[in-house]
Amino acid sequence: MERKKLRHFGDDLAAAVERTGSPALVGLDPRWEQLPSSLTSGVGDDWTTRARAYEKFCREIIDVVAPLIPAVKPQAAFFEELGPAGMVALANAIRYAREKGLLVILDGKRNDIGSTAEAYARGFLGRDGQSAWEADALTISPYLGADGLEPFIDVASSRGAGLFVLVKTSNPGSHMLQDQELATGTVYRRVAEYVEQQSQLTCGERGYGIVGAVVGATYPRQLAELRTAMPQTWLLVPGFGSQGGTAEDVAPAFDYRGLGAIVNSSRGIIFAYNRPEYRQRFGEPRWQEAVEAATREMIAQLRAETLAGKLTRK
Numbered sequence: 001m002e003r004k005k006l007r008h009f010g011d012d013l014a015a016a017v018e019r020t021g022s023p024a025l026v027g028l029d030p031r032w033e034q035l036p037s038s039l040t041s042g043v044g045d046d047w048t049t050r051a052r053a054y055e056k057f058c059r060e061i062i063d064v065v066a067p068l069i070p071a072v073k074p075q076a077a078f079f080e081e082l083g084p085a086g087m088v089a090l091a092n093a094i095r096y097a098r099e100k101g102l103l104v105i106l107d108g109k110r111n112d113i114g115s116t117a118e119a120y121a122r123g124f125l126g127r128d129g130q131s132a133w134e135a136d137a138l139t140i141s142p143y144l145g146a147d148g149l150e151p152f153i154d155v156a157s158s159r160g161a162g163l164f165v166l167v168k169t170s171n172p173g174s175h176m177l178q179d180q181e182l183a184t185g186t187v188y189r190r191v192a193e194y195v196e197q198q199s200q201l202t203c204g205e206r207g208y209g210i211v212g213a214v215v216g217a218t219y220p221r222q223l224a225e226l227r228t229a230m231p232q233t234w235l236l237v238p239g240f241g242s243q244g245g246t247a248e249d250v251a252p253a254f255d256y257r258g259l260g261a262i263v264n265s266s267r268g269i270i271f272a273y274n275r276p277e278y279r280q281r282f283g284e285p286r287w288q289e290a291v292e293a294a295t296r297e298m299i300a301q302l303r304a305e306t307l308a309g310k311l312t313r314k
Contacts, residue, residue: 007159010199016102018311022313024069024262024265025236026266029267029270030053034271054078054086061291073106073107076090094133111142127161137156138163139165139236163211164213167226171216188222192213195233199211215253218244220252234261235260237262257307257311258310259311263302268294273286278294
């Protein structure tokens with residue numbers, strides 16, 4: 001009997017980026033106060049109602065972006081805030097994204113040690129019945145050390161899933177810890193060294209491992225530095241758009257093929273109907289059209305200003 005080939009997240013992500021011709025990643029970060037009124041008016045306001053609106057909102061975003069991008073990134077916190085109903089909405093959004101052919105990177109920023117870390121990993125990572133949540137990848141924090149990362153890496157390796165470790169994050173306060181100098185360099189460089197080692201150990205056919213790094217678009221100098229330091233590591237680059245990062249800022253994140261990085265935009269895409277340039281064109285009633293226009297604009301900017309322009313949609 002022929003053995004089924006194990007999935008490899010690094011290769012799967014490369015294939016999805018090449019298939020769509022785009023490194024754009026859309027974050028699913030629903031906020032009740034910013035949802036279109038068509039989803040909130042006259043429906044009440046309790047945890048269950050909000051959760052249903054979040055699920056509908058995410059499904060309608062997925063309908064628009066699925067043909068255009070390789071993956072979505074649900075932010076678990078906005079669903080967890082709503083309790084059990086929110087978690088059901090998150091599970092349904094993940095399932096729907098998968099049905100539409102998208103990879104799902106769950107932004108949970110989990111971390112612990114030993115059996116607890118392993119339980120997080122077993123619960124979140126792995127498709128086709130391997131886990132309860134069936135995410136393709138999960139964001140994790142490195143600040144409990146190697147014994148807080150190894151259980152995640154072991155589970156991800158055994159299930160063909162992926163991880164994105166927080167290395168140099170996009171928030172202004174990241175310097176408090178991440179930029180602190182050690183005898184061998186900064187904290188973020190020490191974390192980057194570990195991540196690259198794990199990427200090399202799990203390297204797939206496309207030259208990248210399953211352990212990626214989160215590196216913010218708001219720090220373009222460090223982004224360029226870390227691309228050089230981590231040649232076999234996928235970079236998840238937040239901070240594009242609403243946080244001030246531009247296509248020019250993220251250009252150093254890509255390799256010569258236009259691979260190696262996925263660039264996230266959340267608010268600038270999903271609430272695009274509130275942006276002045278789209279408010280006049282579409283208004284709130286046509287908010288999905290604003291989502292599509294903003295997504296296409298982001299893709300065009302990345303193709304024009306970065307090596308992602310080498311990608312050809314398949």
